[in-house]
Amino acid sequence: GQNIDQPTEMTATEGAIVQINCTYQTSGFNGLFWYQQHAGEAPTFLSYNVLDGLEEKGRFSSFLSRSKGYSYLLLKELQMKDSASYLCACLDSNYQLIWGAGTKLIIKP
Amino acid sequence: IAGITQAPTSQILAAGRRMTLRCTQDMRHNAMYWYRQDLGLGLRLIHYSNTAGTTGKGEVPDGYSVSRANTDDFPLTLASAVPSQTSVYFCATSGGSSYNEQFFGPGTRLTVL
Numbered sequence: 001g002q003n004i005d006q007p008t009e010m011t012a013t014e015g016a017i018v019q020i021n022c023t024y025q026t027s028g029f030n031g032l033f034w035y036q037q038h039a040g041e042a043p044t045f046l047s048y049n050v051l052d053g054l055e056e057k058g059r060f061s062s063f064l065s066r067s068k069g070y071s072y073l074l075l076k077e078l079q080m081k082d083s084a085s086y087l088c089a090c091l092d093s094n095y096q097l098i099w100g101a102g103t104k105l106i107i108k109p
Numbered sequence: 110i111a112g113i114t115q116a117p118t119s120q121i122l123a124a125g126r127r128m129t130l131r132c133t134q135d136m137r138h139n140a141m142y143w144y145r146q147d148l149g150l151g152l153r154l155i156h157y158s159n160t161a162g163t164t165g166k167g168e169v170p171d172g173y174s175v176s177r178a179n180t181d182d183f184p185l186t187l188a189s190a191v192p193s194q195t196s197v198y199f200c201a202t203s204g205g206s207s208y209n210e211q212f213f214g215p216g217t218r219l220t221v222l
Contacts, residue, residue: 008149033210042199042213043152087151095209096167101151 002026003029004100011106012078015019020086021102028093034062034073035087037102041089046073075105083107112136113214114162120146121220122190130185130217130220139204141183142167142211143175145196152199158183 004024012018024032031050031103035043049064049071061074073086088100116131132141143155154167158177172194174186187194200214 003153031209040216044213048210079141089152091209096154096157097152097209097211099152101149 001091002098003090004088004090004098006103007099007102007105008085008101008108011108012058012075014080014107016078017074017076018038018078018103018105020075020088022071022088022100024069024071024088024090024098024100026090026092026098029066030093030095031089032062032064032092033089034060034071034096035089036082036084037087046086057084078107080107080109113200113202113212114212115198115217116211117217118167118215119220120220122187123220124191124221125189128187128205128219130187130198130200130219132183132185132214134183134200134214135179136202136212137180137204138202138212139180139207140141140202141177142201142203143173143185144199145169145194146199146216147196155185155198179210190219192221195219195221 006022007081034046037043049063054063064071076083085104089097089104113134125199139160142157146152155173156162156175161180164175198217201211203209203211203218
């Protein structure tokens, strides 16, 4: 079966660094996405990885290891506005997105 | 219109009633999707359409139907609503980038009593 696992909830302090992990098992793999979703809003795209390695985009970075079925999203210099859910999703062999349940990130002052 | 619009924003519906959720895009994207999002379960694909005139079933299609008469519109119909269909429904599109990034509408919050 297809499965994506990520922690349900994480707490971090403003100004700190947090790493949100995602492990996946899918039928075929055509890339991994991270989306951000603020409460009551639609998901918005953060990053896409299809090759192994680290992709950096400002305060956010995303890492992928295809051999380990593993990705993480790294958020630096946390701000209160980063409080949101972070969704991991994999593009399977049919180019359909398989979604994790999301990680709710709580930022404390 | 800018991007993806969904209507209504929210709706309370009696069980057994028929309901159509509307989704319209002006991004000229070929692919469109309907998801439902429930607490603790993440986004689940209901139906999708890779191009106008074609549709396909996702992970949870039962009780829902779709049509894709043109590029811009992708309505989702609940023929006879049941309380388990209470959820937040998101329409999404893709096709503008090389890696199938999906763009989401603002969502419809549906409550079936």
